[in-house]
Amino acid sequence: MHNTLAGGCSSPVRSGWSVGEKPFVQSRGDGAYAFDENGERYVDYVMGYGPLFFGYNHSALTAGLDELAARGVLFGSTHAEEELLARRLCAHIPSMERVRFTTTGSEATMSAIRVARAFTGRNLIVRFAGNYHGHFDAALFSAGASAQTAETGRSGIPEGVMQDVAVARYNDLESVARALRGRERELAAMIVEPVCANMGLVPARAEFLAGLRACADNAGALLIFDEIISWPRAGMGGAQDAYGIKPDVTTIGKVLGGGFPIAAFGGRADVMNVLAPEGPVFTGGTHAGNPFSIAVAHRVLDELEAHPEYFTRVRALAERLASGIRAIFARRQLAYNVVQSESIVDFMFRNGPPVRDYDEARESDRERYAAYYRAMLERHILLPPSQNEVMFLSTAHSEADVDETLSAIEESLPC
Numbered sequence: 001m002h003n004t005l006a007g008g009c010s011s012p013v014r015s016g017w018s019v020g021e022k023p024f025v026q027s028r029g030d031g032a033y034a035f036d037e038n039g040e041r042y043v044d045y046v047m048g049y050g051p052l053f054f055g056y057n058h059s060a061l062t063a064g065l066d067e068l069a070a071r072g073v074l075f076g077s078t079h080a081e082e083e084l085l086a087r088r089l090c091a092h093i094p095s096m097e098r099v100r101f102t103t104t105g106s107e108a109t110m111s112a113i114r115v116a117r118a119f120t121g122r123n124l125i126v127r128f129a130g131n132y133h134g135h136f137d138a139a140l141f142s143a144g145a146s147a148q149t150a151e152t153g154r155s156g157i158p159e160g161v162m163q164d165v166a167v168a169r170y171n172d173l174e175s176v177a178r179a180l181r182g183r184e185r186e187l188a189a190m191i192v193e194p195v196c197a198n199m200g201l202v203p204a205r206a207e208f209l210a211g212l213r214a215c216a217d218n219a220g221a222l223l224i225f226d227e228i229i230s231w232p233r234a235g236m237g238g239a240q241d242a243y244g245i246k247p248d249v250t251t252i253g254k255v256l257g258g259g260f261p262i263a264a265f266g267g268r269a270d271v272m273n274v275l276a277p278e279g280p281v282f283t284g285g286t287h288a289g290n291p292f293s294i295a296v297a298h299r300v301l302d303e304l305e306a307h308p309e310y311f312t313r314v315r316a317l318a319e320r321l322a323s324g325i326r327a328i329f330a331r332r333q334l335a336y337n338v339v340q341s342e343s344i345v346d347f348m349f350r351n352g353p354p355v356r357d358y359d360e361a362r363e364s365d366r367e368r369y370a371a372y373y374r375a376m377l378e379r380h381i382l383l384p385p386s387q388n389e390v391m392f393l394s395t396a397h398s399e400a401d402v403d404e405t406l407s408a409i410e411e412s413l414p415c
Contacts, residue, residue: 013049018386019370024377029056031396034382042382043401045391049384050197050229051254053314053343055396060303061258061296073292081298082289088301089264092236095246096266100275101289105228105253106134108263109191111283112249113138115265116189116222118274118281124186126179128170130199130358133191133226137161170196170357171204173211184219189249191224194239197390199361201339201346202354209245222248222271228263229254232304233342235311258300262293310395314343317402318393321345324406332413346390361388368414375412381405 009015009023016023028035032055034044047055054061086099102108113125125138133139137157166183169175170192180187190212196202216223225247231238232255240247248271253263266272274281287293304310322340325347329336335351348355349365349372369387376383381404383391 013384013386013389016385018366018388019373021370021374021377021385024382024385031055031057032394032398032401040380042377042380043397043405044382045393045405046382046384046389047392047394048259049254049389050233050392051257051259052392052394053233053255053310054258054300054303055394056259058258058303058396061299068292068295071291074287074290078289079291079294081291081294085294085297085301086264086266088298089252090266093231093238093240093250093252093266095240095248095268096250097269098272099264099266100272100283101294102253102263102265102283103261103285103287103290103293104134105226105251105263106136106139107283107285107288108228108251108253108265109133109139109224109226110136112224112251112265112267113189113191114283115267115271115274115281116224116249118279119271120188120221122186122188122221123164124166124183124188125164126166126168126176126187126190128192128196128358129167130170130202130361131191131193131196131226132198133193138165141165141167169359170199170202171208172357173208173215176212176215180215180219187216187219187221189222189224190216191226193226193229194243194245195230195234195341195344197229197344197346199358199388200348200355200364201341201344201390202356202361203339203341204239204243205356206243209243213245213247216248222267224249224251224267226251228252231255233344235342236304256297256300257293258296260293260296261287262290262297311342314393314395314397317397317399318343318345320399321391321393321402321405324402325409328406328410328413334413343393344390345393348387371414372412376408379408379412381408 014023025037026034027037034042090096141157166179168179194204225240227238231252234242249267251265276282318340322338322345325338336347337354338347339354349368350363355361364387373383
């Protein structure tokens with residue numbers, strides 16, 4: 001496999017390079033569990049890197065897929081279910097007055113940036129080190145996560161692209177001011193993850209997001225929230241509802257498809273009106289809004305709307321896991337800090353308070369995490385093979401799974 005599959009994987013984080021391991025080769029998934037080539041079962045906290053909020057094979061999403069396919073998995077035409085799904089999303093996320101569907105989160109954020117540039121007639125984008133917005137040129141350098149590119153000049157990203165993107169420090173408004181000094185009237189948009197989960201789990205400070213909103217307004221620019229991960233894990237209104245900050249454009253994905261490929265971007269009607277055919281901006285794709293993924297996304301919303309208790313249940317599991325890890329650290333006199341936000345849990349091998357930005361995230365001990373990852377894998381707990389990623393819980397996880405995980409952590413941590 002490795003000789004023909006470039007890098008031995010289709011996405012670098014899966015390669016295991018960050019922890020010095022070979023790729024974990026998965027044969028199937030069921031509920032909260034991943035199974036390797038030999039059929040061995042692992043409690044899975046990767047969860048597809050976020051989309052599997054319901055775990056694997058939830059019956060509400062997987063039943064009757066043949067019937068969906070029989071209607072046609074791909075149209076070359078618009079269909080009524082697209083409009084209906086857009087209306088349902090706008091009802092939950094009021095800042096999204098108009099929506100366009102894409103296939104991936106990378107496409108959604110790339111399109112949002114293009115729209116912002118066209119709407120404002122400006123080129124400069126401010127984003128934040130450690131925030132991951134996809135693998136297109138303007139988003140990738142200094143992105144943290146598994147996109148660490150030590151030699152940006154050799155990574156295929158043109159220098160000209162970098163001149164139109166300023167990278168500031170997350171949770172640091174003074175850093176934003178420095179990045180913009182003398183270029184305020186060039187600013188098209190600022191794009192930010194309100195809950196960052198690609199340099200470990202780092203929620204934004206409320207005053208930071210409020211400051212970005214004010215800065216964008218003062219500059220006549222747009223504020224883009226990348227909620228590919230945080231919606232709907234932060235609630236049906238997204239992190240923007242939890243923080244009380246209204247962005248101009250929002251991107252969503254991952255959980256929306258329940259494991260199938262779909263994402264979307266949307267925002268103020270006047271901003272979205274720059275899109276063709278009403279305006280000059282082209283975004284599109286053969287698979288964008290395909291009827292199969294749209295139908296599954298409707299099922300996702302059906303399930304979330306019918307069962308608000310899911311959020312309470314998964315949050316309680318995450319709190320059980322987080323508090324259990326904190327208790328282990330206290331017993332072992334380890335000064336690592338556990339962070340938990342709704343259904344996401346994380347800690348880094350770094351002494352001191354929770355990470356606030358990418359500079360602090362880079363202080364974590366990669367070798368210690370690699371040893372921990374291997375020890376947990378031996379105990380049949382599947383973690384992401386990178387310390388920059390996080391632990392996702394799902395409705396399929398149980399208290400028994402969490403307790404099994406805590407026992408494995410107790411045994412896997414260095415003395």
